[in-house]
Amino acid sequence: xxxxxxxxxxxxxxxxxxxxxxxxxxxxxxxxxxxxxxxxxxxxxxxxxxxxxxxxxxxxxxxxxxxxxxxxxxxxxxxxxxxxxxxxxxxxxxxxxxxxxxxxxxxxxxxxxxxxxxxxxxxxxxxxxxxxxxxxxxxxxxxxxxxxxxxxxxxxxxxxxxxxxxxxxxxxxxxxxxxxxxxxxxxxxxxxxxxxxxxxxxxxxxxxxxxxxxxxxxxxxxxxxxxxxxxxxxxxxxxxxxxxxx
Amino acid sequence: xxxxxxxxxxxxxxxxxxxxxxxxxxxxxxxxxxxxxxxxxxxxxxxxxxxxxxxxxxxxxxxxxxxxxxxxxxxxxxxxxxxxxxxxxxxxxxxxxxxxxxxxxxxxxxxxxxxxxxxxxxxxxxxxxxxxxxxxxxxxxxxxxxxxxxxxxxxxxxxxxxxxxxxxxxxxxxxxxxxxxxxxxxxxxxxxxxxxxxxxxxxxxxxxxxxxxxxxxxxxxxxxxxxxxxxxxxxxxxxxxxxxxxxxxxxxxxxxxxxxxxxxxxxxxx
Amino acid sequence: xxxxxxxxxxxxxxxxxxxxxxxxxxxxxxxxxxxxxxxxxxxxxxxxxxxxxxxxxxxxxxxxxxxxxxxxxxxxxxxxxxxxxxxxxxxxxxxxxxxxxxxxxxxxxxxxxxxxxxxxxxxxxxxxxxxxxxxxxxxxxxxxxxxxxxxxxxxxxxxxxxxxxxxxxxxxxxxxxxxxxxxxxxxxxxxxxxxxxxxxxxxxxxxxxxxxxxxxxxxxxxxxxxxxxxxxxxxxxxxxxxxxxxxxxxxxxxxxxxxxxxxxxxxxxxxxxxxxxxxxxxxxxxxxxxxxxxxxxxxxxxxxxxxxxxxxxxxxxxxxxxxxxxxxxxxxxxxxxxxxxxxxxxxxxxxxxxxxxxxxxxxxxxxxxxxxxxxxxxxxxxxxxxxxxxxxxxxxxxxxxxxx
Numbered sequence: 001x002x003x004x005x006x007x008x009x010x011x012x013x014x015x016x017x018x019x020x021x022x023x024x025x026x027x028x029x030x031x032x033x034x035x036x037x038x039x040x041x042x043x044x045x046x047x048x049x050x051x052x053x054x055x056x057x058x059x060x061x062x063x064x065x066x067x068x069x070x071x072x073x074x075x076x077x078x079x080x081x082x083x084x085x086x087x088x089x090x091x092x093x094x095x096x097x098x099x100x101x102x103x104x105x106x107x108x109x110x111x112x113x114x115x116x117x118x119x120x121x122x123x124x125x126x127x128x129x130x131x132x133x134x135x136x137x138x139x140x141x142x143x144x145x146x147x148x149x150x151x152x153x154x155x156x157x158x159x160x161x162x163x164x165x166x167x168x169x170x171x172x173x174x175x176x177x178x179x180x181x182x183x184x185x186x187x188x189x190x191x192x193x194x195x196x197x198x199x200x201x202x203x204x205x206x207x208x209x210x211x212x213x214x215x216x217x218x219x220x221x222x223x224x225x226x227x228x229x230x231x232x233x234x235x236x237x238x239x240x241x242x243x244x245x246x
Numbered sequence: 247x248x249x250x251x252x253x254x255x256x257x258x259x260x261x262x263x264x265x266x267x268x269x270x271x272x273x274x275x276x277x278x279x280x281x282x283x284x285x286x287x288x289x290x291x292x293x294x295x296x297x298x299x300x301x302x303x304x305x306x307x308x309x310x311x312x313x314x315x316x317x318x319x320x321x322x323x324x325x326x327x328x329x330x331x332x333x334x335x336x337x338x339x340x341x342x343x344x345x346x347x348x349x350x351x352x353x354x355x356x357x358x359x360x361x362x363x364x365x366x367x368x369x370x371x372x373x374x375x376x377x378x379x380x381x382x383x384x385x386x387x388x389x390x391x392x393x394x395x396x397x398x399x400x401x402x403x404x405x406x407x408x409x410x411x412x413x414x415x416x417x418x419x420x421x422x423x424x425x426x427x428x429x430x431x432x433x434x435x436x437x438x439x440x441x442x443x444x445x446x447x448x449x450x451x452x453x454x455x456x457x458x459x460x461x462x463x464x465x466x467x468x469x470x471x472x473x474x475x476x477x478x479x480x481x482x483x484x485x486x487x488x489x490x491x492x493x494x495x496x497x498x499x500x501x502x503x504x505x506x507x508x509x510x511x512x513x514x515x516x
Numbered sequence: 517x518x519x520x521x522x523x524x525x526x527x528x529x530x531x532x533x534x535x536x537x538x539x540x541x542x543x544x545x546x547x548x549x550x551x552x553x554x555x556x557x558x559x560x561x562x563x564x565x566x567x568x569x570x571x572x573x574x575x576x577x578x579x580x581x582x583x584x585x586x587x588x589x590x591x592x593x594x595x596x597x598x599x600x601x602x603x604x605x606x607x608x609x610x611x612x613x614x615x616x617x618x619x620x621x622x623x624x625x626x627x628x629x630x631x632x633x634x635x636x637x638x639x640x641x642x643x644x645x646x647x648x649x650x651x652x653x654x655x656x657x658x659x660x661x662x663x664x665x666x667x668x669x670x671x672x673x674x675x676x677x678x679x680x681x682x683x684x685x686x687x688x689x690x691x692x693x694x695x696x697x698x699x700x701x702x703x704x705x706x707x708x709x710x711x712x713x714x715x716x717x718x719x720x721x722x723x724x725x726x727x728x729x730x731x732x733x734x735x736x737x738x739x740x741x742x743x744x745x746x747x748x749x750x751x752x753x754x755x756x757x758x759x760x761x762x763x764x765x766x767x768x769x770x771x772x773x774x775x776x777x778x779x780x781x782x783x784x785x786x787x788x789x790x791x792x793x794x795x796x797x798x799x800x801x802x803x804x805x806x807x808x809x810x811x812x813x814x815x816x817x818x819x820x821x822x823x824x825x826x827x828x829x830x831x832x833x834x835x836x837x838x839x840x841x842x843x844x845x846x847x848x849x850x851x852x853x854x855x856x857x858x859x860x861x862x863x864x865x866x867x868x869x870x871x872x873x874x875x876x877x878x879x880x881x882x883x884x885x886x887x888x889x890x891x892x893x894x895x896x897x898x899x900x901x902x903x904x905x906x907x908x909x910x911x912x913x914x915x916x917x918x919x920x
Contacts, residue, residue, distance in 0.1 A: 095440065099453060141593075180350075
């Protein structure tokens, strides 16, 4: 037994070395730094598509959610139905959503964006409305008593105080959408998901470790970086929150 | 019921299995038809579609999901309860959620498939990993939100830590915990759709392996998946109400201490 | 361009800048009724009263009596059902409620400062709404912050201030646009009693200068007596039980309800209305160490006290010498009993408390320089209480005498 065990490391080492270099590596579907270095450019376009999908969807979703939140803020009773609808939509698995839109809007980024926008609505709306509702009642009372109009109260008092909650919502929406957009290629919208999964994308598909590491890694990186950006934005805009009583 | 299920391997043709629609036809009517009627596959070699196959795939889908959620609960619930009870390491709860959110499930599954191969086990592991963050975070927050007065009174009456956990904190946190389980279950059921990437047959099979199923198959399966996910959510929603102690049902606090990031749902404010 | 000069020079009366309203405006409730929809009982019932310009009218009563409701009717935060409220003779129902509110100072219990704005920005809220130019706003803000003693906090945020400081800023914010009327709803309610007393005194001093018309809501009868020029006692259902000066309220409560509300100790409460200096004091002979005792003995015999007051080298009271102590030839250095020294600006109530605490029957009264004016005794006080004398009351300048 022992001699065999002694030989094992040497054998494994051979296998490893072979795996990491050149053609042998690629054929073994291994993790090949060389290949990665040579083929990074193939990921640029999907990455950009992915970024585009994510940020356009969140932007549109925010505009819609903002309008809905203002509505629900004025007319409380609409909150329930809005949340119910957006939550139901959120429950539908993204692939199903992408596919179900195909007959209506065909292949392409439009379909994907529509679905992604709907997914962001629940998160953004809920955070917007919570942020607005969490403004202390006496602050609003003081503002109204001093003679601010309803619109002034909304823009000068309620929204600024809701910024932390709203930014948190945007953060979550962005990272969630990055994740959902990986499946956008089912709707014909490209994105990093295509690189991960499809053999047609020219990068080896889901079984090729190098491909998965790069494509998946880029997706994770995108989510993480976006998260950090909005976190920093949040800290920047809420300096007043960190000041506390002596 | 086999695992994975066996496709009805009737040879192509025959009254039982008429030819399918032209490949490329995108039509809701055809999609619904796929659900209810068997037809030939695109290549004409096997019979696909129809309630039999749909049910088989659905059952597999749900079984895998169930196992994954169960595993997730088994891991995340005790940890969340304990962390919440001692009230420390909040950053763990939030970090896990943040990380969980940042990793797209497709990427996660791809990692597993690429490095560890395909198969049910890997899929279940991935899905369980998906289920853990919402359950862990919601459990933690749920326990933390239990009124400290109630806990204090319990301790003052002489309950041990474990008794407090079981008799006071757990019941009072049940609503939030269950919301987390519900979120996790819905996420898992939704994600099991991409399990075919790892060679596991679920309702995602017609979607992801469309060569034999045509667009009609893809759409039909998409409809079924959507319906099943919504049903899961609705049923768990009912269960959540049933599980909430009656005295608390009327109160709808908005959690302010910890954000519940992962796939935030309306369930948290109910 | 003269606005900054004017603002600084006058600081308070800016009638030139606000056409149509005097610096302090009278307020009148005229048969005001408020019934909430669906309610069987009115929240305010037939409330009529007049507040003179520059007066503090305190609305006081048990919870649910509608005092806050009545106050909020004035700036139309709540709409009245019938009747009218006239500010400076003009009905508040004419015109835009938003414009009305910008002319009325609004100070609430929880203050409601904007946490996302600096203190200076908070104070500047209404002037900004009114379109003042930047220099004028800055000058006014600085002036007000100095007035409340928080000038150095201008660039801090509300989260960095203590409760008492925030309350002061709330008042400053209400005063910012120099409104003719101020509405204050338990403005000193949410803070500890020590800080509250300080703030009350400070506010009274302010009011002595500014002379604004103020409607002040409180549930605390002691605060009402201290702060109000006139007090409106409301009973449940928003009905006016009595509207009178503090003295009148204490002396002649209109009915059992008012009497109960004012409290069984209203006789003692009257003591809070009076200052020691308004009182007729007992004369007291004073001696220094080494003085010949013969004259002292004679004076002590003739005085009400039968004691002489021993002063030190600087003229400060040390203690009392009985007739026995004065039998020696010269006045001794050490007194028999230590004197409880009373400030002439103290309220009678505080003075009585001082005496009782040390078990003394009387104590010397000194002015701000330490000069002895006479002696105050417990006997004097109880005689006053028993007499029901009102002429000795002279609380014309509560503010002036408010202890810091």
